[in-house]
Amino acid sequence: MTPKQQILETLRNASAPISGEQLSTQLSISRTMVWKHIQSLLDEGYDIEAIRKKGYVLNKLQEPLSENTLTPYLETETYARQLMILESCSSTQKVAKEWLVTNSFDGMLIVSEEQTEGKGRLNRSWNSTKGKGLWMSWVIKPAILPHEAPPITLVAALAIAHAIEQITTLQVDIKWPNDLLIDGKKVGGILTELQSTPEQIEAIILGIGLNVNHQQEDFEESIQKIATSLAIHHETPIYRSQLLAEIALQLEVAIRQFEKEGFAPFRERWIRHSPMIGQHVTAQTVRETIQGVAVGINEYGALLVETSQGVIPLFSGDVTLSKRKLDF
Amino acid sequence: MTPKQQILETLRNASAPISGEQLSTQLSISRTMVWKHIQSLLDEGYDIEAIRKKGYVLNKLQEPLSENTLTPYLETETYARQLMILESCSSTQKVAKEWLVTNSFDGMLIVSEEQTEGKGRLNRSWNSTKGKGLWMSWVIKPAILPHEAPPITLVAALAIAHAIEQITTLQVDIKWPNDLLIDGKKVGGILTELQSTPEQIEAIILGIGLNVNHQQEDFEESIQKIATSLAIHHETPIYRSQLLAEIALQLEVAIRQFEKEGFAPFRERWIRHSPMIGQHVTAQTVRETIQGVAVGINEYGALLVETSQGVIPLFSGDVTLSKRKLDF
Known part of the structure; x- marks a missing residue:
């Protein structure tokens, strides 16, 4: 030293x-x-x-992310053992894709203090204020077949919720498929991108945005009512490097288990984290709108919605709690 | 002009x-x-x-590929209407992936006179001699869902076979899933890579290698017995620009039809192009070896192999004709 x-x-x-x-x-x-x-x-x-x-x-909270601040906390085998820490970038997903053209590593982490064009699911923009959160992409190469990939988003959501619960006293909810909530407000989100041939997964890029040390006024007015951060709900401030190392560990542990055992062992825990289960929901998919009660999740990670036509497995879409009570 | x-x-x-x-x-x-x-x-x-x-x-046959040589033949709507023609590159798939990080176009064509690190399926190397063939990648964004993508390789194989049959007097066979054969020797191959989120296809990159004007001695010794070119079997030489424009057209037509009607309308034509159907085959998948008779193909593009345990749909793998006759 x-x-x-x-x-x-x-x-x-x-x-x-x-x-x-x-x-x-x-x-x-x-x-x-x-x-x-x-x-x-x-x-x-x-x-x-x-x-x-x-x-x-x-002031540890304002400490910039660096290999020096992260490594002392890191307990993983490969996750974040290759990493790129950026001051600013368009989006860590883009950087990850560029990196992937000529590189390969299972557990490569790209994290940026700021994203100028951060994106969520369906190309929706994601607010990534400088130094306030964790804006990152993980390049992983799990030993699974391409058609086994879909539940990865749910496994990652659980791992991140678990990491937050290890470091803080907070309880994090998961909103199917990819949002992390505290008190009904969005604290984080996950964007999963798959690159594959018909035979094998080349890479999965897990984009994760997590609001950590924002105050409510740090959010743009348009999202103040729906966005929150860990700090807003937590008594003591949160040290990003420590949280990031815990996320790395929980992700690695969860995805290793998923490779071996599939989604089944995660189902119960996922349902416990999902207050939507048992509620009347409206689901908007690419092709239709479905109304019913969210009754569970199947082994492929599909949300099961009980409708008047029977139980429908939902593989993708936007799900919101319905305002009216269920009729049937 | x-x-x-x-x-x-x-x-x-x-x-x-x-x-x-x-x-x-x-x-x-x-x-x-x-x-x-x-x-x-x-x-x-x-x-x-x-x-x-x-x-x-x-000497038209030695004419380098260029926008000037290609455009007069081009009858497509969007395919090859954006294009990149390179003297040399590592592989057009890599160039396509790099291009995709910041660009998007349905039908973007990247073609290179030479590839220094051309790759086939399962990362096998692909011989891409300068000026002799068509080494290219198509970036397409078909209006289908991610799980509907697998038969794209078969649709593309048919389109290329059809394009060759339009321009030449040759008969091209398809070897499931992605090889083009003449007289049992490999004349071309297709490598399909998918980039998607759980909701939507971001892009499909169709990598296509086609041996056009090679003489037998142009191939490395190790592949001389299994590789061939269009020119070896054709009386008159083949003008690459014209063939490329025909491939563009047939690909566009086929994929537009696939978007609307799925794989069903291609099944019969595919089977006619596939002399393997009806033959005793050995299939090597990631997880097992299957022996039986190739009896057809289903609507998802899976090869149907009749075994002593019943008909097994094969979604990926290497299939070879068995030397012995079928026993049961």
Whole structure:
């Protein structure tokens, strides 16, 4: 570790301000050098406050994502063991696709502090404010056949909900197929893109957007009523690097299990996370509108909707809670 | 049209040598200018022979692919109406994927005189000798759902066979799922790659390699016994631009029909092109080896193999004719 990295580590682990003199003694460098390293860290985007007569305090929440901040928390085998951390990009999905033209790695992570053209499902735009959330794409190559891929979105949603629940005291709901909600408002979303030949999956690109440290006013007016962040519901602030490492771990564990056992072992947990089950819903698919009660999910990840014509498995579409009660 | 293009057009349509004097009179330019334009065409790769006391003859078969050589033959609506013609590239599939990151067009054609890393199915290498064949990728966005995509390979194989049969006197066989054969030897292949979300197809990239003007000795020794070209079986040479335009047309027509009517209307024609039907075959899939008689194809494009355990639909795999006769 360079002296600069040592200073950063010391500040990161400190529970009280650390004086320049302490750092100078501990690292056996001059106080001028300590000051120079602090300046350099400030230039890199670290928020370090100098409290008069006490010392330096690192604001961990404003820490930029970096290999240095992430790696200490990482417990995965391959996930995020190759990674690209960007200041800004159009969208991490696009960067992932470009990367995939000439590269390949199961668990490649692309994360960006900001996306200028972030997209959700069906090409809907996704707000990706600088430094406030986790805007990322995972390139994975699960050992499954192309037709086995659809439930991946649900498995990923569960893994992310689980990661959030490990790091915070929050309860996250899943709205089929790809939204993460807290108190009925959207806190995150997943966009799954498959690249395959008829024989095999070349790659799945899991695009994940997660609102972490936004305040309500950070959201554009048009989405203030429907969007939320983890921080809005949580007493203590959330350290993005730690959350990202936990997401990496939970994703890896879940997708390894899915490869071996399919969606079956996830069904019960998924239903527990889905308050929509048992409710009257309206589903809009590419071809029709279906009304009925969401009664469960099948082994292919299709939402089961009980209608007057029987139970219909829904493979894709937009589902909303109906306002009126069920008639039959 | 510039004088140079006029010279090219005149040579292209000529049935006998055209003298410099004729060109000079016809275009009202000096004979020196005629000579300069001919030099410039030679530099561009055109094979123009100057026959003493007679005049210039253009060797159409050695004509490089270009928008100028292709467009006069093109009768499509959108197919090949955007195109990229390359001297050389790693593989047109890679170029197509790169192009797709920031672009979109239904019928985009990428064709290259040479591929340095051409690939067939299952990442097998594909020999793509400079100027001898048609090495290309089509980016298409058919109005079908992701799960409806699999028969696209078969539809494309039929369209290409049909295009070859329109331009030549040859009979092309199809070997399920993606090979084109003449006299039992491989003349072409198709590699289908799908990019999709669970809801919609983002793009299908049809990679097509077709051996056109190779002589037998143009093939590497390792594949001389199994590879062939159109020219080897055809009396008159084949003009690549004309063939490519016919492929564009037949692909467009076939895929438009497939969008509306599915694979059903193609089944009969496909079976007529497939001498494997009725034969005893061995099929190697990712998970098992199946022996039986190829008895047909279903509406999803799966090969139906009658085995001692009943008829098995085969969705992917390698199929070869068995040497022994069927026992049951």
